[in-house]
Amino acid sequence: MTKGRIEAFSDGVIAIIITIMVLELKVPEGHDAAALQPLIPVFLSYVLSFANVGLYWNNHHHMFHSVTHVGGWVLWANLHLLFWLSLMPFATAFMGESEFAGFPLAVYVVDLLMCAAAYFLLERVLIAQHGRDSTFAKSLGRSWKDKASVVLYLIALPMAFVSNWVALTLVVAVALLWFVPDRRFERHA
Amino acid sequence: MTKGRIEAFSDGVIAIIITIMVLELKVPEGHDAAALQPLIPVFLSYVLSFANVGLYWNNHHHMFHSVTHVGGWVLWANLHLLFWLSLMPFATAFMGESEFAGFPLAVYVVDLLMCAAAYFLLERVLIAQHGRDSTFAKSLGRSWKDKASVVLYLIALPMAFVSNWVALTLVVAVALLWFVPDRRFERHA
Amino acid sequence: MTKGRIEAFSDGVIAIIITIMVLELKVPEGHDAAALQPLIPVFLSYVLSFANVGLYWNNHHHMFHSVTHVGGWVLWANLHLLFWLSLMPFATAFMGESEFAGFPLAVYVVDLLMCAAAYFLLERVLIAQHGRDSTFAKSLGRSWKDKASVVLYLIALPMAFVSNWVALTLVVAVALLWFVPDRRFERHA
């Protein structure tokens, strides 16, 4: 029951986050293809963030599928994750409208880093709740993807000021890393 | 469980898409009937998109009703569909504010085409998951409506630049085609 | 199951409608009480619409509680109701920003009338589905409130151009009429 309502609330918040980002795609003045051209960076930012937020929903979904009970701190750790995800529409728009300028791109990477940290924290709180020897803890297993993501983001952060292409490639690489459906929970199910 | 959460998330995203489109109906300056007149094309676009997004929710709902299990790729195929649906508010506003000019209308048709393609892809992934001889695959049966929709959209696309009335009539025809509740799943239920 | 998803989707759409109306309460320039004064009619419109949309959610909730099965047409009748409800944010803002001028107030009443008609239609479709002698049909019973609402709205419509106070009083009267929790379904439960 409790678990169900956390999932429902998280689904609601994530669904709104992923959808209101599209409001940044403001309708242009003109009515031809040229009018859409300035929207391209905003659109690409939207695609990237849609994928990233979708990945979080996906992983959240898989993780909670194996959760058996939730205590009070799980609610806070979950809200904390939703907070950093809720800044994605702002970070996405800031990055897109600047056409991937250094500082806005770095802000975007920082938000992704905070999301990753918040997700990691939520995992730890859930493992503490279930016990280190629980099926839940075992099914989480080796989280090398978590670590690889953080490392790649930490490289992308200073790179944003040097080459936005390198920084963006790293961010996209992390997304692709998570794209393959996570077998961890399925193996144990 | 997993199926339930995909449905809940999809419901959330589709509910937001269908509702935020109304934000494009901006309150006019004047307070008489004349003030509302320029809103007519925006309103008609809204009605058309409300119907189209409603149709997708309806079909999604019917299809998932027969789904018995979902794997990792279903989540991606579903997110992919939601992505193209999430562009509907932009495409609708672009079309409406241009009073159905050629290029914006073509963009709208392209988005509908991408939605149809994404829906078709989701169907294929689900069939692959259930097996070709499953009740699910059988209940999907002959999807002539899918094919007819794509054909009509493909005709509407170039027509948008020739006659917006013909293009719009084709788009409305596809919506009407799907309006009749789909008996496919009900027959097998 | 099917019923559950219609409820979930309706809850989502109604929750968004009721909440995005608050976006019309634009933050004023000044920082004192005088700055808030021009917002009073917008705020009052918001209160009225929050109550009206809340009433629809409430009645929808009570009605579906007694529903035992839903067919294809129910989905359309329900979407049709959601469509007219989705215009409430626009009608509310139009009315509020005009400080209850005749035409915008009439537009608001027309939207309420269309919502009432759509709700009535949904009731009829559900009764047809369950059969006239079903528990559902009996629990709906005498719907004098439906009729009274329509009559009061039909009087309010022309009155909007004569006296906005009379028209608003009639609209508020309908809301108060529905405020008392509906015992119809509880009696039969």
Add this chain to the structure above:
Amino acid sequence: MTKGRIEAFSDGVIAIIITIMVLELKVPEGHDAAALQPLIPVFLSYVLSFANVGLYWNNHHHMFHSVTHVGGWVLWANLHLLFWLSLMPFATAFMGESEFAGFPLAVYVVDLLMCAAAYFLLERVLIAQHGRDSTFAKSLGRSWKDKASVVLYLIALPMAFVSNWVALTLVVAVALLWFVPDRRFERHA
């Protein structure tokens, strides 16, 4: 069933409230750190309100977990709470954009007071429904936090015009008070 739908609707509304507040974080013109500086008070207001609305969701969630049946008045008391919560995005933006000026800060505190009062009313209605000797009433137990919150808000209200730091400290203190997961219901579960 009925309880589930109240929870789902409340989750939806609260999820939207907590998320649309981020729309006030408007993308600045510039692309450097200096461009973000004027957003700091708006961002801090957002953090504060995200925490407050999150606390309401959390408490609502815990309280309804113990609820066994809901009657008609519960729906109204719940909608009443959602109404005052729905004004949080406005109050937050008004406070943030004024950089915590006296009057907007007082408006924010008034909204928090009304939310607290509405939550208290919802509790009373639920207790009346379950009976004073019910497990539900017992698990609610001594609500000293409710009273302390109201007292602190009542002190913060006039202080807003004297010292915004003192008023904000009081508001933050109330949030911290509720931060510790409420053991009341868990003890009885």
